[in-house]
Amino acid sequence: MYETYRDLPPIQITTESTKGNQTGTWRTFRPVIDLDKCDRCYTCWIFCPDVSIIVEEEGDYPSIDLIHCKGCGICANDCGPGAITMEREPL
Amino acid sequence: MIDALTANQAAAIAAKLARIEVAAVYPITPQTTISEMMAEMVSRGELDARFMLMESEHSAMSALIGASYVGARTFTATSSHGLALMHEVLMWASGVRRPIVMPVAARTIGGPWNIWGEHMDVITERDVGWMQFYCENNQEVLDTVLMAYKVSEDPSVMLPAMVVIDGFILTHTVDAVSVPEQHLVDEYLPSFNPDPVLNIDDPRRFGGLIMPDWWTEFRYRIALDMEGAKKRIQEADAEFGKIFGRNYGGLVENYRTDDADVVLVIAGSAAGTAKEVVDHLRDEGLRVGVARMRVFRPFPSEEIAELNSKDVIGVFDRSYTFGDGGAMFNEVRSAMHGSDNIIKNYVGGLGGRDVTAAHIEWIFRNMLDILDNGLDRKIEWVGLRDGSGRW
């Protein structure tokens, strides 16, 4: 969006969100949710450091934003009923 | 209205006239009386500003950077070790383009301890992206604080400014100062409305991490805008003259230089003495002049290069950058690169030692001697107890 120094804002302020960063490419393990086991406690949504567990409305089942999920595994580790497993990404 | 004021009082009154909104203070000699006067003005209700007692100069500058983002006109003053302690955040202030104006009571930096005046503290900070105005007298201090806000806050500049006041020589001596009327100041200096400004409804990050891909371009913008500030300073000086009836000649004030063979480049209060000596030597028929370096950042390279035709140039440094000559000397010399005149460095007035008329007269006679006989030495420590009996 900026081509030369002339296009820059007069002071250095941000103009976009980090959503454009595809941090999902950092991942080696991918979380997979077994909705049959999910209790919708939303523990995964509460603790995900990368805002990558999506629950739009109360009552919804969680889904995963794989564009951004870094594969840390917190969601799987802390899921009470063990509904989330980490699966190796294909090389 | 004409008042008898010290330069520190003049600086505090200028801050009030500029309607500053946030002030941060921390004491250090010989700046302290500015802070004290600010406190008095706020406590008497004469100045409607948020007044912060800081626990260090580093914090004072850091607080003002935060306040400036919110759109407040900000003010602090410091000196010496306080300025040195600020060094890191001076660079932040300019790097994130905060137009903070700060009088600096120029003083030594220890050790050993010495509280008196010289320019070492401000010269040390010449590379931090701040404009630097060197004042000759108390009136100029008041006027320059107002001008500095005008230039700093110009959307094409957005860089901070130091107003240099010679420690004790100006900070603590009383002189007649014409205090302008508030409505004229308001006409000269509109309120501060930066764009962009911190906005809760349009959340942005200011001053965050930047990678090698754009760092150079942001630095280049600062370099360009510092260069552009030269024109803004001249305009601000001229407009000041129109409204208040006095101005200062822009970046360099040339005093009887037109037909001079030798010219002394000098900054600060000693320029006043130098001008008097020029008058006296002119009576003898000697063709001498003074170029008063009023602004050292941005560096007045064009104005200095105009002195190329002079046969001998002396540069007086009230500081010494341990290495090879004073900073002003080296910069003047580089601005004159390619000309065949002789340039000599005079170092003096350190640690509170007076720069007397006798010293200045010696300098001029030395320069005239060089005109006839060639350069004796590149750097002269004036008034040095060297047993030579020269002064």
Place this chain on the structure above:
Amino acid sequence: MARGGGELIREHMSGKFIIPREELMHPGHSACPGCGEPIAMRLLLKALGPRTVMNVPAGCCAVIPGVWPRYSLKIPLIDHAFECTGATSSGIRAALDAKGMNDITVVGWAGDGGTVDIGLQSLSGAIDRGTDFLYVMYDNEAYMNTGSQCSGSTPWGAWTTTTPGGNEISHRTGKKRILEMLVENGISYAATVNIAFPEDLIKRAQIAQSIRGPKFLHILSPCPSGWKMDPSKTVEVAKLATQTGMFPLYEYRDSQYQFTEEIKDRKPVEEYLRLQRRFRHLSPTQISEIQNLVDNRLRELDARMEASRK
């Protein structure tokens, strides 16, 4: 005991949000996988809401929000030098007051090194100035952004690159008692909170927000890279820190100290230590030394609470 970590599941109804829904953080930020800092940040912002302005010094906190021109938070953020978080907050607050914007919460957010060591002076100054702001220290227990060097908040015995083990570890007194120091400094409200106890964290943050004057939150924020642990263990380890007494949760409010999380059936510290390879080099004697330190610390805290109630 309030719900912490994976235990959340056992108690509450399914299909309900137990923390505010509003999202003030974008994905795509630059934290390492499993970092505690963005968990803490996200919970804090959920508690405080969008009328919040934040300032951050050097540290992982300056890297995590992203690289210009991108930014991960939905509140204004001001970056500044390392040692001046308290001072910059004071300046922001002063200018907001000057402009009549009094309904905005000002938050200084800094790491442990930026708080208990190099930033202690300006934080102390901000408290002394009575700045109306919330200072949050996310504590990953070392200088992490420079690669895990020992800070004044590194626990006794922990490996860092500047405490590689050996004789030197015994020369440190362990974590500075920052909360108590700030209480003595005159802070209006202070609490320790833990990302593994999100409802409590949010509650303390909202209490702090409702009080005028300088407030302090100390958040334990595990760092998988510096603590040498599996990134999936961040919440589990944080929870154990409280359950073992390594990181007790308590607050100072209305001149009284009180525990905000009773530790019943306290677990041995070893359960906490063994999940982190930064403690791997410790001998059994050294581990029992840490157990002693924790026991003593809790007794001391008990006494402090008792005394403050008198």
